[in-house]
Amino acid sequence: MVDGGTEGFKGHARVIVPGVTPCFECTIWLFPPQVKFPLCTLAETPRTAAHCIEYAHLIKWDEVHSGKTFDPDNPEHMQWVYSEGVVKNIIPAIASTNAIISAACALETLKIASACSKTLSNYLTYNGVEGLHTKVTEFVKDKDCLVCGPGVVMDMDSLVTLREFISLLEDHPKLLLSRASVTHRGKNLYMQAPPVLEEMTRSNLDLPLFDLMDKVLKDVVHVTGTTSKSDKKTSSLRKLRIVFKGVDGVTDMDTAGGA
Template sequence: MAATLQPEGVARTLNGHPESEDSTTSPRWSHMNRLLSRQGAYTDPDEYEPGATPLNNISNSRILVIGAGGLGCEILKNLALSGFRHIDVIDMDTIDVSNLNRQFLFREKDVGSPKASVAANFVMKRCPGCTITPHVGKIQDKDEDFYMQFNVVICGLDSIEARRWINATLVSMVDMDNPDSLKPLIDGGTEGFKGQARVIFPTMTSCIECQLDMHAPRAAVPLCTLATIPRQPQHCIEWAHIIKWEEERKDIILDTDDPEHITWLYQTAIQRAKQFKIEGVTYSMTQGVVKNIIPAIASTNAIIAAACCNEAFKIVTSSAPFLGNPGQNNYMLYTGDSSVYTYTFEHQKKDDCPVCGNLPKGITLDPESTLGEFVESLAERPEAQLKKPNLRTEERSLYYSTPAGLEESTRPNLKRKVREILAEGEEFVVNDPSFPEVTLKYVVRYGT
């Protein structure tokens, strides 16, 4: 469908006659009009009213695209060519030479410019009827009023942390007395030849935090290797990330989306690499190691972006069943490494989800283990993945990684056995300053 649409405002004719620019009558949109002006094989006759209603919905809906990288470029193009007229895009990054092989909205002259601005201008130039508003900055800098403006939010992010933040924000925005406060979240992600598209209706369906265990935390490099005998450029970067940052900047929360923080890690890693005669440390590699970025493949981005935009089209127009209907499939996986194969399934909502659930999660601990061992395990626990956790019960603080004063006063607890400070059946909570919206609630169970 998208390939048949032409830029609006461009003078052209059909069979020798000028086209009308009316989106409901123009031959330019004939394929979309034909699709939306009749019942389909899968449409619900009680929910879908063919004709002007879905056409107006798609013209008037406001869509937010988070990320203007490999996925974001494809998503913006697809939305504009599918009839969406009001799009916003937010991204804090600038264009790097390494982006040009797959982020097709950018050219060599754009290197160093903000991705959001360049991508918006490129698409608007090719599709003048579409208005794309760029926002250069972090998603965390926007408040709830900003996100409340949109009908649908589409994520094309390369960061689990950013996904967790926007997911928690959209869940917290839901007001049961205001149906417009529920903003569907469409999330796309790629890992090499694999990818996923999922649709989340905050508080109604499984959210990203419910599904966090599907994103396995990366394997840790032994600290002894990082501290004494680094052999690879990645080891130098991890040393700067895990050890040197704690030594020199422990009072500052590391923001992996902040260019100043990445630059500091990069320069520190370079000095470490020179000391051990290791070559290959680059700024892009530093970003990749710290943010656990897996190299992207353009064809996978195109497939996943198409799936995300297809879901947005179905949600806005109700022209076909979409992922995310409660009780139905909400997760699509693409596995291109073994074949061109996709399948969908329903990821269940968890009652003990720290974002959208309301029940504590049972956790089995060895009573003879130390609190410090448990704190270290939180970085690799699939349901947590917290690097700087704070732990407390209702009555007392167990351990605070930040700020420095609280860390120093609670540090002795790290050496104590958990049975000395937590009773079986007792509740405690864990959070991380990087994710203030995420609070893990645990109930202690003792075992071996």
């Protein structure tokens, strides 16, 4: 996948090659949290352009247009608050930035389609706020990525029940998960909460995990539970690769190298 995005005078382009480069989930931390402005700041001490626009949108609009609903998609309304798009928490698009990033994406696509040159490795950033700055960074795969990471390999007997499997997670040195919930291919095998889901999935606890996973010899499950570190409990989501042994068709060679 060739991906590109812009934000004002800033932008990025990247190439994602499955199994080779970091996937989208590996670099999700690059996205900054969405900015929200406290209403007290807007009402009492607006001090930036964004504050002033939000002040006009949230406070002044009702004073001038009492009873009239503000529509951010109405050009006349947007003109009234100075059309910068901040009222939608969106930084306005800059045509030159869009052109540069789209050109970078088109170039990478041409490289992939024609093999005329080595592709980008693997993340290009552009900043045109003050002059021009562009840089290529080679990000690495996240070994704990829930999408492309290898996950934790667990060899299981086909007769192990879901209840026993959840108990094993508490003592596994790489997991140490308590109160675990288990999902397989989007299906809830067992959920600790809310109570209505716990009751709906409780009957699965005494069934063999192998049967609940549709008797697939090797597959991935995701578990969510609580881990304790330095007397602090945190929620953790982990990816597990389950390999069932003692079933016709599964040999030691199947589990070599992390399955």
